[in-house]
Amino acid sequence: MTRTRRISPRKWSIPYLAVAASTLSDMKRALDNKDIPELSLLAISLQDTSNAVGVAEVRKSCARLREVIRVWDGTESKAAVGAIDGIIAAHGRLRSDFAIAQSWLTRYVETGKVPDDGVSARSVGDRWRRSLAKARGAWMLTAPGNGVQAS
Numbered sequence: 003m004t005r006t007r008r009i010s011p012r013k014w015s016i017p018y019l020a021v022a023a024s025t026l027s028d029m030k031r032a033l034d035n036k037d038i039p040e041l042s043l044l045a046i047s048l049q050d051t052s053n054a055v056g057v058a059e060v061r062k063s064c065a066r067l068r069e070v071i072r073v074w075d076g077t078e079s080k081a082a083v084g085a086i087d088g089i090i091a092a093h094g095r096l097r098s099d100f101a102i103a104q105s106w107l108t109r110y111v112e113t114g115k116v117p118d119d120g121v122s123a124r125s126v127g128d129r130w131r132r133s134l135a136k137a138r139g140a141w142m143l144t145a146p147g148n149g150v151q152a153s
Contacts, residue, residue: 015107018055022048026100033093041089042071045096057103063096 025048032041049064070092074085109117 067092
């Protein structure tokens with residue numbers, strides 16, 4: 003039998019936001035230094051973290067960034083230069099999606115109520131928002147699949 007423990011979304015939202023903001027800052031630094039392998043590793047980390055807590059649009063943006071990074075081959079070829087432009091655009095989209103999710107989660111943490119606005123909710127993920135509303139704040143984090151589910 004799987005052991006579970008209840009974790010309040012208000013408790014994990016703050017650490018998620020701090021870690022994600024720090025990771026995005028590190029990603030910006032890696033992009034500025036054209037350290038694409040480091041950027042890829044950071045994208046994987048943020049994608050996994052966002053997936054674990056259910057922040058769907060940030061997870062998807064990380065996946066898109068990683069897809070564009072795969073085209074980059076480290077040379078000065080036309081394809082590599084085009085890939086850098088794509089990487090910059092994908093990183094910008096990721097930062098935008100995170101800003102929406104950050105706003106939504108911050109409002110949730112401050113008020114204790116699930117914000118019900120269609121624009122921001124897409125960034126956090128409909129599954130997350132519906133589950134949270136249904137559970138009224140009581141969540142269960144399951145160890146084997148690292149999935150977050152409503153209790």
